């Protein structure tokens with residue numbers, strides 16, 4: 001089978017590419033390296049089953065070429081940060097919405113088997129109700145969240161109007177190898193691992209009791225592959241996570257335990273707009289896609305620490 005992975009040099013995309021190549025599939029990557037890194041897929045580039053197209057999702061012409069002769073599209077390419085979208089809503093809108101529309105339109109034209117779209121738990125907004133299930137009201141609170149939701153609706157519209165099979169999977173706080181620890185928009189886990197490894201104290205905004213459904217990236221990779229093939233789920237939306245939640249204090253404790261360190265966090269004032277707790281209901285994905293979160297939080301964190309600091313992990 002020929003897969004197109006958009007954003008294939010990014011964190012989640014490069015993990016998908018690696019797994020697909022290991023399984024002997026043919027993979028094409030479309031990426032403009034704006035937030036993704038060449039190094040993430042550098043070691044894979046001499047694999048004859050991998051083809052790299054450097055190009056922008058915002059160009060229909062480029063997208064159309066990338067989609068040619070593809071069976072499945074795993075659409076990860078996006079500008080993935082909430083603060084970035086607040087600073088620059090127009091670019092987020094262009095990449096995340098127009099980029100997705102280009103993918104859908106090219107997929108419709110080329111008769112692609114299925115488009116899997118990487119959506120986000122941010123579409124649920126600030127609701128305190130847990131677990132978050134797919135039938136809950138949608139309340140995007142940032143240009144990023146709104147762009148992810150709008151692109152979801154485009155996916156569903158293309159299924160309804162044109163019969164193109166699309167499946168939207170909403171990720172919750174993904175972590176693992178190849179996640180960028182250095183950007184100002186970096187997620188908390190790679191950032192904390194890096195700081196603790198350097199003997200520095202990570203900053204927690206608030207009391208540290210805020211909790212998240214931290215999900216090891218291998219679970220998201222598996223979910224993409226299931227979403228591409230599971231029968232009868234075209235046009236639908238699924239949460240993908242572990243269905244468990246851990247606080248930031250748990251996270252710091254566990255990193256210290258794994259690395260054999262004893263670094264205390266620094267507490268700063270909580271940030272406006274941060275959700276206190278988040279946890280996914282994953283029953284629908286279990287039932288209709290056969291999804292299970294095979295790698296739990298601690299096992300995933302051990303693999304992540306081993307990736308970022310091979311000498312520190314015990």
Ligand SMILES: NC(=O)c1ccc[n+]([C@@H]2O[C@H](COP(=O)([O-])OP(=O)(O)OC[C@H]3O[C@@H](n4cnc5c(N)ncnc54)[C@H](O)[C@@H]3O)[C@@H](O)[C@H]2O)c1
Nearest residue numbers: 007010011012032033034035036056057077078120171174
């Ligand atoms: N990481 C998470 O916790 C998380 C949570 C929810 C949803 N998501 C979604 O998962 C997907 C992957 O996120 P990630 O964490 O791997 O982020 P990432 O930034 O590492 O990956 C995004 C990739 O898209 C590429 N890209 C950006 N703009 C592009 C453009 N105009 N043309 C071509 N390529 C472009 C980037 O270069 C990068 O390789 C995104 O769609 C994101 O919204 C991620």
